[in-house]
Amino acid sequence: MPAASQHSLTEFRHIVVMGLGVTGLSVVRFIARHHAKACIRVMDSRMQPPGQDQLPDNVELHTGSWQAQWLADADLVVTNPGISLQTPALAPVHAAGTPIVGDIELFAWYCDKPVVAITGSNGKSTVTALVGEMAKASGIDVGVGGNIGVAALDLLDRGHELYVLELSSFQLETTDSxxxxxxxxxxxxxxxxxxxxxxxxYRAAKCRIFTHATTLIANADDPQTHDDLQTNTASSMRLFGFHQGDYCLITDQGEAWLAAHGQPLLPVSSLGLVGRHNVANGLAAMALADSVGISQQGQKAALSTYAGLPHRCQKVAKHQGVLWVNDSKATNVASTLAALDGLDIEGRLHLLLGGDGKGADFSLLQPGLATLDVSLYCFGKDKTQLAALDNTAQCVETLHQAVDAAAYQACAGDMVLLSPACSSLDQFTHFAARGDAFIAEVESMIARQT
Incomplete structure (x- = not known):
């Protein structure tokens, strides 16, 4: 493994943490643990930020705005991933040359064990969790987190032998080491x-994951993940894809297999995950596992048993012949297209779309919808734009109303799929809350009908 960063928190005296919540609290705890003499100040633009009741008594907190004087006095600023580096309050910090980092950069300063990391527009949570399961099946003490589950800094100092991190573009913006x-x-x-x-x-932020990587893993079927990359001469590239790459599908004895370097590892029919997109996720996980020596036995065990994360094509119930599926994690168009790809439905698809599309082009959904017998139920902030995809689409205000409308129309053999193609923040605190609400609505509907 390449040498770890030589940076240390002890280089700094006045540290400002911008943004509280789960990540901000993990940063505060970590700084307090590794630099007891630091003066830590926390600020959050929200009046009542989550986690404020868990701050140590000796940590000052400012809420409702950014405190300019605190930023001017700081010799290190640690920002939450949700805060853009273009935030006007940070302009004087940039001008002064004060370092601005995120929690993943702090992780890099102190991590002394092997790390693999995953980014991408879609599928990164599944691949992250799957590699973690592969490591566990191989008897490796692994810490899994980052943009999924446990904050990265909370994984350190626990004796892990390997770290598997999901990293968003926001986290990578403030990560250099x-x-x-x-x-x-x-x-x-x-x-x-x-x-x-x-x-x-956006792509440039994603590509930062390769800056100090030994093995670069990219998608042979998506040139944007590997074209025009300036790589370290000590690095090697490994590609995964359905029909080409170091990790791809091959046919053996008339059956499709996941294979590494031409050697079959597991038949697709034995994969625990459902859906064509999860075949690609499995291939990527194999490449990552090989980069840190996770055994093929452990890889096979995890690939055949791991059934996926909540809110990602999660089967909720089958009631009166109708299958209800929660894919609330589909917060963008590409995620919904991945869910639609290769669906095998006896009857009609009832697709629930809605939320805040963040300026996305919803017309990109039309090719995926064109191959399906589908009814659309559109809700939330961008319901009108989504309903324009089909002149028979039903437009409602809330997820509750969308579920009711779909339940009224669905028949035996049909599927009702929540795959919103939008973020949840117009009506929910996060995608998991939206998924939980969907599950509750389905369970309530079933209870009323039985």
């Missing part, structure tokens, strides 16, 4: 256009 044994860029599609000036800027 992270050394990775394996780095995967799964796919690239339009998202977060409310944060970035262009798709090129």
């Amino acid at each position: 992270l050394v990775l044994d394996g780095a995967a860029f799964l796919n690239f599609s339009e998202d977060h256009m409310d944060r970035y000036d262009s798709l090129a800027d």
